Amino acid sequence: MRTTVLTTAALAALCLLAPAAAASVPRPAAPAVPAPAAPSGQAAPPRLGSCAPGELCLWAKPGFTGARQVHELSGIDIESCVPLPAGAGAQALANRTGRPVTAYQSAECAETGEFETYPGGGTWVPQTPYRVRAFKVWEN
Template sequence: MRTKQTQLRATITAAALGIAALAAATAPSAAALAPAGAAPHAGAAPPGRAGCGPGELCLWTEPDYGGTRTTYELTGLTTESCTALPEGSSAQALANRTARPVTTYQSAECEETGDFETYPGRGGGTWAPESPYQVRAFKIWES
């Protein structure tokens, strides 16, 4: 009896994994469904973008979460202060998984004469696969 239960459990598990893999392989990505210039994706992490955990701000050097990822946490930052990326570096994609709004800046000094944009920090986070400018600094706000 135990062997039949084990075999049945293994068959059900294999079928569920196969269905999940098929759904992931055939489902269009959120980026493919969004019109050009659409707002950043809010909610669960886009497929294949794991690695940016709750409470983190993650910045990638390339669009579509490519290149090198840099992660920041509130424990290492001062809120409402300008945090410049290391000199000579920039980011082109980001995920705000903090519970606070984050403003990114084209300027390394957080000057508002260049481009800037605020990404809310709620739910599963805000995912931006491509920034409209090179991000060189950011501020995390209290609320």
């Protein structure tokens, strides 16, 4: 690969040339940067799932796949435990409610199981560390 370096004096001389002459001066081409390839045998990062502002979206499977449940902020009781339907846990979530949301392993929002609070400014979690069975939305 050939690299051309222009000094300050050369750049100043180019600026003084007439526009037609300056256009004929060859400029070095930008080097082509290849896109990084995924390592062999490794999947590409998951695409973000569809989730509109004001919604909490939960997917049954990691990577924003499987059945999706959408809970709109307007239909959620703030600071109340919202259990997911029996047998319908989630393994991925997107919090676009604008409020913090705590996801619980317990269907009763018990703090004896695992739980994690996700900020509401646009949090995308392709794989939760446990199956989410309930959640609470908090006041800011």
